Amino acid sequence: MVVRILRLLRPADIGVFMAKAPATDKPKARRKAAPKSSVDATPEALLQFYRDMLLIRRFEEKAGQMYGMGLIGGFCHLYIGQEAVVVGARAATEESDAVITTYRDHGHMLACGMDPRGVMAELTGRIGGYSRGKGGSMHMFARDKNFYGGHGIVGASTSLGTGIALANRYLDNNEVTLTYFGDGAANQGQVYESFNMAALWKLPVLYIIENNQYAMGTSTARSTAQTKLHKRGDAFGIPGSECDGMDVLAVRDAVAKAVKHMRAGKGPYILEAMTYRYRGHSMSDPAKYRTRDEVTKVRKERDPIDHIRDQILESGAASEDALKAIDKEVKAIVTDAADFAQQSPEPDLSELYTDIVITADAAE
Amino acid sequence: MPIAITMPALSPTMEEGTLAKWLKAEGDPVAAGDVIAEIETDKATMEIEAVDEGTLGTILVAEGTEGVKVNTVIAQLLEEGEDAGSAQAAPSGGNGAEAPTSAPDTPEPAAAPVATPAVAKPVVTIAADPDIPAGTAMTEITVREALRDAMAEEMRRDESVFLMGEEVAQYQGAYKVSQGLLEEFGDKRVVDTPITEHGFAGVGVGAAYRGLRPIVEFMTFNFALQAIDHIINSAAKTLYMSGGAMPVPIVFRGPNGAAARVAAQHSQNFASWYASVPGLKVVAPYSAADAKGLLKAAIRDPNPVIFLENEILYGVSQEVPDLEDYVLPIGKARVVRPGTDVTIVAYSISVRDALQAGEQLAAEGIDAEVIDLRTLRPLDTATVVESVRKTNRIVAVEEGWPVCGICAEIAAVLMEQAFDDLDAPMVRVTGEDVPMPYAANLEALALPNPNKIVQAAKSVCYRD
Numbered sequence: 001m002v003v004r005i006l007r008l009l010r011p012a013d014i015g016v017f018m019a020k021a022p023a024t025d026k027p028k029a030r031r032k033a034a035p036k037s038s039v040d041a042t043p044e045a046l047l048q049f050y051r052d053m054l055l056i057r058r059f060e061e062k063a064g065q066m067y068g069m070g071l072i073g074g075f076c077h078l079y080i081g082q083e084a085v086v087v088g089a090r091a092a093t094e095e096s097d098a099v100i101t102t103y104r105d106h107g108h109m110l111a112c113g114m115d116p117r118g119v120m121a122e123l124t125g126r127i128g129g130y131s132r133g134k135g136g137s138m139h140m141f142a143r144d145k146n147f148y149g150g151h152g153i154v155g156a157s158t159s160l161g162t163g164i165a166l167a168n169r170y171l172d173n174n175e176v177t178l179t180y181f182g183d184g185a186a187n188q189g190q191v192y193e194s195f196n197m198a199a200l201w202k203l204p205v206l207y208i209i210e211n212n213q214y215a216m217g218t219s220t221a222r223s224t225a226q227t228k229l230h231k232r233g234d235a236f237g238i239p240g241s242e243c244d245g246m247d248v249l250a251v252r253d254a255v256a257k258a259v260k261h262m263r264a265g266k267g268p269y270i271l272e273a274m275t276y277r278y279r280g281h282s283m284s285d286p287a288k289y290r291t292r293d294e295v296t297k298v299r300k301e302r303d304p305i306d307h308i309r310d311q312i313l314e315s316g317a318a319s320e321d322a323l324k325a326i327d328k329e330v331k332a333i334v335t336d337a338a339d340f341a342q343q344s345p346e347p348d349l350s351e352l353y354t355d356i357v358i359t360a361d362a363a364e
Numbered sequence: 365m366p367i368a369i370t371m372p373a374l375s376p377t378m379e380e381g382t383l384a385k386w387l388k389a390e391g392d393p394v395a396a397g398d399v400i401a402e403i404e405t406d407k408a409t410m411e412i413e414a415v416d417e418g419t420l421g422t423i424l425v426a427e428g429t430e431g432v433k434v435n436t437v438i439a440q441l442l443e444e445g446e447d448a449g450s451a452q453a454a455p456s457g458g459n460g461a462e463a464p465t466s467a468p469d470t471p472e473p474a475a476a477p478v479a480t481p482a483v484a485k486p487v488v489t490i491a492a493d494p495d496i497p498a499g500t501a502m503t504e505i506t507v508r509e510a511l512r513d514a515m516a517e518e519m520r521r522d523e524s525v526f527l528m529g530e531e532v533a534q535y536q537g538a539y540k541v542s543q544g545l546l547e548e549f550g551d552k553r554v555v556d557t558p559i560t561e562h563g564f565a566g567v568g569v570g571a572a573y574r575g576l577r578p579i580v581e582f583m584t585f586n587f588a589l590q591a592i593d594h595i596i597n598s599a600a601k602t603l604y605m606s607g608g609a610m611p612v613p614i615v616f617r618g619p620n621g622a623a624a625r626v627a628a629q630h631s632q633n634f635a636s637w638y639a640s641v642p643g644l645k646v647v648a649p650y651s652a653a654d655a656k657g658l659l660k661a662a663i664r665d666p667n668p669v670i671f672l673e674n675e676i677l678y679g680v681s682q683e684v685p686d687l688e689d690y691v692l693p694i695g696k697a698r699v700v701r702p703g704t705d706v707t708i709v710a711y712s713i714s715v716r717d718a719l720q721a722g723e724q725l726a727a728e729g730i731d732a733e734v735i736d737l738r739t740l741r742p743l744d745t746a747t748v749v750e751s752v753r754k755t756n757r758i759v760a761v762e763e764g765w766p767v768c769g770i771c772a773e774i775a776a777v778l779m780e781q782a783f784d785d786l787d788a789p790m791v792r793v794t795g796e797d798v799p800m801p802y803a804a805n806l807e808a809l810a811l812p813n814p815n816k817i818v819q820a821a822k823s824v825c826y827r828d
Contacts, residue, residue: 098574100570129607130606130607130609131605131606131607131609132607132608133607134604134605134606134607135605135606135607139602139605139606140606141602141605141606141609141610142609143609143610148570148573148574148610149573149602149606149610150605151597151598152597153593153597153598156566156593156594156597156598158566159562159563159564159565159566159567159569159570159594160566160567160569160570160573160594160598161570162563162566162567162570163566163567163568163569163570163571163572163573163574164570164571164573164574165570166567166570166571167570167571167573167574167575167576168574170526170552170571170576171574171575171576189562190562190563190566193558193560193562193563193564194563194566194567196558196560196563197557197558197560197563197564197567200558354608355603355604355606355607355608356603356604356642356643357603357643357645357667358603358608358611358666358667359666360664360665360666362608362666363611363613363666
């Protein structure tokens with residue numbers, strides 16, 4: 001308990017609270033409409049995208065709030081602002097396709113259909129969490145949802161995702177692997193070791209670079225010689241393209257194109273989704289490396305949820321009331337997850353020495 | 365003076381070879397660079413080129429001769445004006461041939477330059493293994509073949525088992541451990557990787573996440589330093605971090621520790637590094653039978669297993685039981701020489717030295733009990749403690765460094781579990797606390813040997 005109080009008093013965390021931007025569910029009338037592309041989705045699909053992105057947004061806002069209350073500890077990397085990437089990518093793939101990512105992973109888990117209760121309870125370190133409270137924010141897995149983590153080492157997901165793709169090719173199942181990493185990981189050596197093997201063996205792996213423009217506090221311009229990260233596959237003959245990572249339909253279409261390429265047996269593909277995170281790198285990041293105006297501008301002009309909301313209303317896909325009903329449903333899900341995450345007990349002390357190795361029988 | 369052509373050493377660990385074929389006949393003119401003969405080692409067939417010009421004189425070792433020791437004079441090269449008679453009468457020193465190049469399809473790995481070995485074969489008997497039923501027929505094979513047979517048997521048994529690594533397929537293994545596997549299982553299941561340890565270790569772990577059972581070969585464990593992040597962070601910790609949801613059934617295997625004359629970067633023993641990590645199992649066998657039975661167990665194990673082999677032992681032939689499915693339990697040490705006066709604990713190649721020391725000690729009236737740890741994590745402390753309760757004295761041996769080593773761990777275990785059973789402080793015989801030197805004399809000085817173990821055993825028996 002003492003530890004938690006101290007954490008609340010850490011200057012960096014106070015910085016987060018002070019920098020906290022207004023909630024996004026304020027009226028959107030002031031927002032300038034972005035140039036519209038034609039809306040190529042059924043009303044049902046649009047509403048599903050809205051719901052899925054809003055669930056991630058609200059979930060993450062709640063996680064940030066619970067972190068501030070000392071209910072969540074350690075590292076906690078929020079996905080707010082980047083929701084369109086995972087929701088768009090999931091829409092263009094099958095449930096049987098694999099997903100693996102780095103440590104900013106809550107959105108990927110929710111997009112894979114993992115239970116918000118289990119995710120939130122893992123954040124609070126409770127037995128009801130996906131990893132029984134032993135993994136935390138960065139380490140959750142759900143084989144039944146084809147979600148392979150949750151990896152805390154920058155760059156690790158690329159080799160691991162390439163290996164999942166190798167296994168899928170071995171198993172001859174035509175499944176593809178979505179391997180996410182950020183602009184920061186793009187400078188790790190193992191990324192290029194993986195590109196080389198994936199291209200050499202024509203593995204069905206889609207490298208999705210979520211370029212949110214900052215590797216912790218270092219912008220791509222300051223860290224990266226070739227800032228067009230989707231060109232990083234050129235040396236290996238891996239095709240790459242860029243998409244608007246703040247537009248769920250743009251992501252969906254770009255991923256669909258890449259998936260077609262992979263399922264045709266043409267090997268890996270690199271997609272760079274241009275996106276933006278509204279919050280700091282982690283909860284203890286005061287974000288002094290960028291201006292508040294920069295963040296505010298993106299929120300006002302490029303917010304992915306506002307964007308699809310406008311598309312829904314302007315295309316007449318659904319009414320304001322229908323959206324409000326979704327807002328209410330999502331809020332209830334998140335509230336329920338937060339309640340569960342606080343009510344679920346901490347792991348029994350005997351759990352300290354479980355799950356270190358597994359017996360052959362238990363592994364079957 | 366005729367020039368003596370001698371049997372060349374073609375790898376750091378070669379002691380002898382087969383003179384497979386003479387490509388020149390007596391009396392043939394020879395120019396520098398001509399291939400004059402083919403030598404078969406236990407790993408490959410290599411060509412010998414002449415370095416001087418002249419005429420091939422008397423061939424002293426006929427083709428087809430096996431077991432020709434390195435540096436044996438195999439033929440003479442006559443210079444202008446000499447004849448075979450004078451050559452036979454007065455062979456000179458020097459080497460008329462060398463082996464700078466090898467057959468194109470079987471080059472030696474860059475990691476294993478040509479050098480002269482200085483390795484003696486063990487001349488000791490090993491106690492019968494209680495895991496092998498009495499009366500079981502035995503076949504003598506090399507440790508290398510035992511490892512290959514283990515992989516082949518498990519690959520036949522389970523479609524999800526596959527081998528990946530550098531040179532494992534077309535080259536047949538840098539140390540020929542995977543010989544024949546490509547032919548039997550094809551390139552889907554025997555996968556040549558680029559030289560990219562960090563990347564392919566991660567690829568292996570990812571494949572294990574997805575339900576396959578990869579065997580990842582490191583050409584040597586020295587190169588696994590590039591990959592250790594995936595071994596520890598992505599493999600060892602994942603079961604725990606997932607609350608038991610994500611097992612990682614994978615074997616990382618390859619030669620560990622010093623070979624011979626390959627210097628510091630290629631001579632490190634990593635046993636204690638991996639043995640300190642929860643979530644890993646670490647196996648380091650000595651005998652061919654254990655190599656086979658434990659590798660099969662490692663491949664079937666649902667956890668990440670580090671399987672530490674030894675390059676010098678690859679070519680050692682020992683008996684392996686003719687059992688259809690010989691699988692040994694991981695985590696059990698074995699008393700390989702029962703005794704009553706002093707316990708000598710060792711693993712991997714140090715078991716060879718410990719057994720030789722046991723013979724020498726017996727000649728001096730000291731009855732040593734030698735324990736082969738076989739598995740380093742989980743460590744079979746019960747077997748060690750039980751032995752110490754009997755002998756009250758212990759020497760621990762390993763080729764690794766002394767600081768924070770396996771022997772240091774055994775010392776701590778004994779403090780906790782057998783303090784009152786000791787009649788003398790434990791003594792360690794380890795690799796010296798230095799990077800491995802290249803010079804032959806310094807390298808020998810840096811490693812344990814039977815004499816050092818004998819001295820240590822005598823000191824704990826207060827017999828020195």
